[in-house]
Amino acid sequence: MAANPLQPRSRPLWRLGVCFQQIQRLPPTLTIGGAILLVYFLVGFTARFWAPYDYAEIGTGIPFSQSSPQHPFGVDQLSRDVFSRVMLGTDKELFLSLTSTFIAMVLGGGLGLLSGFVGGWFDEIVTRLIDLFISIPILIFALLVITAAGPELSGSLILLVIVVALVYLPRIARMARAAAIDLATRDFITIARARGESMWSIVWREFAPNATGVLLVEFGVRAGWAPVLIGTLGFLGFGVRPPTPEWGLMISENRNAIVAAPVVVLAPMLALSFLVIGLNFFTDGLARVLGRSARRSPL
Amino acid sequence: MILKLILSRIITGLLTLLAVSLIIFVSTEILPGDVAARVLGRFATEESKQIFRQQLHLDRPVPERYAIWLSRVVRGDFGSSIVNQIPVNKVVGPKLVNTSILAVYAFVLYIPLSLVLATLAAAFRDRPVDAAISVLSLVGLSIPEFVMATILLILFAVSVPIFPVLSVIETAQTLPDAIRSLTLPAVTLAIAMSVYAIRMLRDNLIEVLDSEYIRMAMLKGLPRYRVVLWHALPNAVIPALNVTALNLAYLIGGVVVVERVFSYNGIGSLLVESVFLRDAPLIEATALLVSAVYILANLFADVMAILLNPRLRTA
Numbered sequence: 362m363a364a365n366p367l368q369p370r371s372r373p374l375w376r377l378g379v380c381f382q383q384i385q386r387l388p389p390t391l392t393i394g395g396a397i398l399l400v401y402f403l404v405g406f407t408a409r410f411w412a413p414y415d416y417a418e419i420g421t422g423i424p425f426s427q428s429s430p431q432h433p434f435g436v437d438q439l440s441r442d443v444f445s446r447v448m449l450g451t452d453k454e455l456f457l458s459l460t461s462t463f464i465a466m467v468l469g470g471g472l473g474l475l476s477g478f479v480g481g482w483f484d485e486i487v488t489r490l491i492d493l494f495i496s497i498p499i500l501i502f503a504l505l506v507i508t509a510a511g512p513e514l515s516g517s518l519i520l521l522v523i524v525v526a527l528v529y530l531p532r533i534a535r536m537a538r539a540a541a542i543d544l545a546t547r548d549f550i551t552i553a554r555a556r557g558e559s560m561w562s563i564v565w566r567e568f569a570p571n572a573t574g575v576l577l578v579e580f581g582v583r584a585g586w587a588p589v590l591i592g593t594l595g596f597l598g599f600g601v602r603p604p605t606p607e608w609g610l611m612i613s614e615n616r617n618a619i620v621a622a623p624v625v626v627l628a629p630m631l632a633l634s635f636l637v638i639g640l641n642f643f644t645d646g647l648a649r650v651l652g653r654s655a656r657r658s659p660l
Numbered sequence: 661m662i663l664k665l666i667l668s669r670i671i672t673g674l675l676t677l678l679a680v681s682l683i684i685f686v687s688t689e690i691l692p693g694d695v696a697a698r699v700l701g702r703f704a705t706e707e708s709k710q711i712f713r714q715q716l717h718l719d720r721p722v723p724e725r726y727a728i729w730l731s732r733v734v735r736g737d738f739g740s741s742i743v744n745q746i747p748v749n750k751v752v753g754p755k756l757v758n759t760s761i762l763a764v765y766a767f768v769l770y771i772p773l774s775l776v777l778a779t780l781a782a783a784f785r786d787r788p789v790d791a792a793i794s795v796l797s798l799v800g801l802s803i804p805e806f807v808m809a810t811i812l813l814i815l816f817a818v819s820v821p822i823f824p825v826l827s828v829i830e831t832a833q834t835l836p837d838a839i840r841s842l843t844l845p846a847v848t849l850a851i852a853m854s855v856y857a858i859r860m861l862r863d864n865l866i867e868v869l870d871s872e873y874i875r876m877a878m879l880k881g882l883p884r885y886r887v888v889l890w891h892a893l894p895n896a897v898i899p900a901l902n903v904t905a906l907n908l909a910y911l912i913g914g915v916v917v918v919e920r921v922f923s924y925n926g927i928g929s930l931l932v933e934s935v936f937l938r939d940a941p942l943i944e945a946t947a948l949l950v951s952a953v954y955i956l957a958n959l960f961a962d963v964m965a966i967l968l969n970p971r972l973r974t975a
Contacts, residue, residue, distance in 0.1 A: 492676070493676060493679050493680065493683075494683075496676050496680060496951070496954065496955050496958070497680055497683065497951050497954075498912045498913050498950060498951065498954050499913055500912075500913035500916050500917070501912070501913070501916075501931070501947050501950050501951060504931065504932075504935045504943075504947070505683070505684060505687040505688070505943075505947060506687065507935060508687055508688055508691075508692060508935055508938065508940075508943055509686070509687035509688070509691035509692060510691075510692070511691070511692040512692075512938065585802075589804040592804055592806070592807075593804060593805070593806060593917055596806045596917070596920070597916070597917065597920060597932050598932075598936065599935070609804075609806070612806065612807070612810065613806075616810065619810070619813065619814050619818055620818055623814055623818075626810065626814075627814075630807045630810060630811070633804065633807060634802060634803050634804070634807055637802040637803070637804070638798075638799060638802040641798065641801060641802050642798075645798070
């Protein structure tokens with residue numbers, strides 16, 4: 362029997378060789394994705410201490426310069442250092458993606474679990490609403506929310522978080538509801554009910570721990586897609602206000618440099634793509650780990 | 661029985677469309693605040709604002725305004741653009757034609773692309789071909805459309821100038837010219853859609869290939885390609901119909917982005933511009949149109965699934 366990768370602490374972690382073996386047993390997508398994400402988090406937290414220039418600093422070099430030792434990713438139209446801008450944009454990208462997904466997860470997941478668990482007319486209404494909001498294509502819905510927010514909020518970080526959270530909310534709720542309905546028919550819930558546990562206690566003690574796996578994978582899937590949505594909105598001009606170093610906005614700003622200095626537009630594109638690849642790989646690996654353990658113990 | 665089921669789906673679809681129109685109305689007309697102040701500018705007098713509100717029925721209660729708006733929309737009258745006073749229908753019409761051409765082209769590329777790659781991956785399961793296709797599709801899944809479009813632009817319009825940087829269909833004189841200017845955006849959309857279909861179709865095909873009637877066909881001594889293409893593929897395609905309907909949603913979202921990248925004069929570009937200018941009638945028309953296409957596509961996929969799969973008829 363292969364070691365359960367969920368319990369690495371059962372073996373002596375302090376022996377580096379054993380630790381390495383443990384990592385090797387994990388699905389490769391999990392380790393590759395995890396390594397990529399680790400780099401992004403490190404850069405996100407530390408970039409402000411070692412980035413050579415400020416993200417808004419102009420006059421750092423000749424506009425549209427190619428890659429050079431001083432400017433590894435070249436210089437953009439306003440003579441700002443692209444390397445510093447890409448690095449300093451990392452924490453904003455991570456913050457926006459994770460915060461919005463987290464809010465959607467808490468609200469949507471809570472609503473879905475509750476709806477699936479309570480059932481009845483409440484469930485009926487929630488399901489109809491979910492179906493309704495899902496029937497609007499994502500980008501159209503995002504643009505409608507931006508329109509509804511009015512000109513005062515446009516370009517703010519808060520609006521962007523709200524947009525992504527609202528787009529995700531019904532989708533996560535639908536998934537959580539399905540998970541809740543699946544769980545509600547299991548024996549241990551019936552037993553808990555028969556024991557006379559309060560609804561609150563059933564939801565927190567029986568439901569939540571058993572739904573964690575599904576919710577975790579859903580969180581990963583959504584978080585993996587959030588940078589794409591944020592980047593797309595930034596690219597279309599509905600993201601954060603310039604000169605904030607958001608990658609989608611940078612790609613759109615630097616697009617007229619694709620002939621003179623391709624690196625200037627390639628750098629934020631690669632940064633964004635690798636973040637999404639890292640998140641997707643990590644989630645893929647996570648699902649494999651949870652799926653394997655889920656087969657052993659009922660979800 | 662079938663008829664009743666299909667009819668109920670159609671009614672649900674229409675009700676959904678009605679509710680979506682309410683969402684669009686509220687988010688463009690009610691929530692953004694005072695239209696009069698926005699259109700007339702900061703220095704408009706209270707009197708002129710009053711007259712403006714009366715002209716556009718903005719002084720009425722919200723349900724009445726929605727009823728007036730809806731009765732006009734149902735008759736196909738979206739009013740005139742706030743920015744340049746041109747009737748919305750005249751603006752939307754030609755752009756809708758352009759977008760439809762692009763979407764059809766993308767769809768024509770999408771079907772063979774996903775069928776061929778998924779069949780290859782399933783037929784050579786767990787071999788290098790399968791691994792390569794699966795990694796490529798996972799990477800493709802992770803690359804945003806506007807990044808993919810820009811990469812294609814750098815590769816095939818700047819480095820190797822085969823295709824034009826801007827996709828302007830109006831100036832194309834001949835058919836090959838038009839196809840050339842549309843190829844890069846269509847390829848971007850086709851790749852973005854295929855990525856999902858390939859993964860789904862491959863898994864379906866593998867499931868079918870493991871079934872007993874396929875083993876029977878193999879044992880009968882039929883050539884492998886015939887078994888895969890004739891016996892397995894048709895059965896694997898039916899569940900993928902739903903993915904194709906979902907893909908239409910991606911196509912719709914993707915069209916907005918891809919049209920912007922290639923400066924293509926379609927519905928997507930129009931929607932982005934009208935949201936920029938906060939031109940409510942244009943936003944309403946484009947958003948409703950796009951949502952309607954999406955809802956109808958899903959409805960179509962549902963009905964097709966009912967017709968093709970007898971097991972769903974009793975549900």
